[in-house]
Amino acid sequence: MNLELISKQIVDGLGGEKNISNLTNCMTRVRATVKDKALVNITELQDIDGVIGVVEDSTIQVVVGPGKSRKIGDYINQNYKFNSESSSNDKDYVAENKEKRKQNDNKFKQALKKVANIFVPLIPAIIAAGLCNGIAGYFTNTYAAQGITEIPIWITFLQTIGNGLFGYLAIFVGINSAKEFGATEGLGGMIGAITISANIDTISQMLGLFNADNRLNSILISGKGGIIGVIVSVAILAFIEKRVRKVMPDVFDNILTPLISILLTCMITIFIIMPASGFVSDGIMKVLETLIMTEGPMAIVGGFILSASFLPLLMVGLHHGLIPFYVLQLESTGSITLFPILCMAGAGQIGAAFAIYLRAKGRNEKLRNVIRASLPVGLLGIGEPLLYGVTLPLGTPFITASIAGGFAGAFASYMKVASIAYGPAGLTAIPIMLPDKMLYYFLSLCIAYVLGFLFTYFFAVPKGIDEY
Structure with missing residues (x-):
């Protein structure tokens, strides 16, 4: 693969670097956000040697296959300069087609796109952690079947790697959600960490929301609502933070804006979002149980x-x-x-x-x-x-x-x-x-x-x- 040539051909097919406002990649695709879709030559993109296909939605997705997408994406970002601001030449086009894009990009599709943007960057880590847990789990069960109770250190090592992601996934989701919704990334990570804190159980017990007989039936417990709650909470964080920043004097912005934003969001998260999203999560699980987790x-x-x-x-x-x-x-x-x-x-x-x-x-x-x-x-x-x-x-x-x-x-x-x-x-x-x-x-x-x-x-x- 001639990396320089295919990258240039993709940029040209997308209407040139001045027409590209942002370019990223996933496992198999180079995803470009363009200013003027009329300048994109889909046929030219499809005819590029090494391009498998092109998908159009709110972005232009050029499918090039695994491995290649990362190399091409990195090369283009390193060697081309993009400007997210619309130039005077494309302002008329943007205004003219704004309503059309809104109609095509329905809210459901926009929501799924946001979810994808939150999770796609985590896929390499998910794969690595999943394989580590899988290998560790297989040998743990094999040793247990043989009556071996002492787990070798290399299995513990693999479990540590796997749990490094899955044990703290809420934090990673919180950070990526903050990027997507426009909140401070550190505060988004804090929201994720708070939802899995053991102190949530203590708060639940103090308020009489904890079910001692069956912890899972509690109105509020650590992890209640899962990542659904984290995503919703970070969206609320972004909403609050932006509005607090608008009215906050500059001299106090760095100190008071994050404090007020996290306090307000955490109160909403713990007492409203976590119980509510827990109810939604339980409902989704019941649907899955009906479809694929029942007998017969x-x-x-x-x-x-x-x-x-x-x-x-x-x-x-x-x-x-x-x-x-x-x-x-x-x-x-x-x-x-x-x-x-x-x-x-x-x-x-x-x-x-x-x-x-x-x-x-x-x-x-x-x-x-x-x-x-x-x-x-x-x-x-x-x-x-x-x-x-x-x-x-x-x-x-x-x-x-x-x-x-x-x-x-x-x-x-x-x-x-x-x-x-x-x-x-x-x-x-x-x-x-x-x-x-x-x-x-x-x-x-x-x-x-x-x-x-x-x-x-x-x-x-x-x-x-x-x-x-």
Whole structure:
């Protein structure tokens, strides 16, 4: 990959550096916020060698694949200068299209985008911590089965790394939420830390809100409401802080603004947000329990629906909005069933792509080269290259892959497959599954691979495969 060339081509396709106000990256995409979408040449971006696809929402997302996205994003940010302020040349365009963008960017989509912006920077840490916990958990259970009670130091070391994130996730979420909502980042971290403080239980006992017989039934306890409460509280913090700063004399701003903001926000957080978001979290858990955590047919139906509908979310980049549900399950039950179910959608693509690979032999070598390059990372859980390079452009394989993933998700749900973390998907997620569920997870993947292949090979090869 010629990093300098592809970076220049992407910047040019985005309308030049003067048209870019901000550029970031996630695991597979370079995300650009542009001033004038009319200057963006989508066709030019799609034709760049190394670009898998382009997604348009409130940003322009250039899909380049894992590893490349970080390198390209870093190179562009280091070698190009962006100005978030609109120039005199584009002010008319911004005003003219303001209402149109508001209509297209509905509130639900804006909310999901904010959630994604909070959690996407945490994904590398989530993957590292999840794998550490997965490896430690596997060997801990293995030693326990052999009657070994003394845990080796290397297992404790891995657990320390894993708990470094998951034990204090509320703090990380608080900091990132502050960045997103425009609050002071340190104060956002404080809000997250306060929600998991052991002193919350003491306050609850003093006010008679603590249930000594069943702690989890208490109106207020440490961690109540989880990260949902943290995100809402930090949004309130940003609202309060901005308004206090407006009326605060400059000489007292650095001292009194943070003090007043944190005091007011903490009172609202502890006595209103935490109990209320706890009620919401409990409601969400009941829905998940009904769909995928019960016995019998409902678990099968719920697993199918959730997995079969995941690729459309991935297609528009809204899949990161599901991360709070993973966290909620992990906080409530100690494991996650939703994550492995949704992993099956990407596995369905593997089978579908392999079917297309065989059927395209002697007919379309360019398509076979795309599949050959995308399959390895697809097996490791990175589905965007196959999505934008193969299944989505061809149409019908996208449908068969989703259906195959649905059946595999139904099996995973029925067998109560669960993970102890979330992050990598595909084969790389095996270590983070509960030890007694690893085999069922692998079998679920195999079901998705096989059905994706069969459904596509026999029923969904497009007539225009030669012209792709």
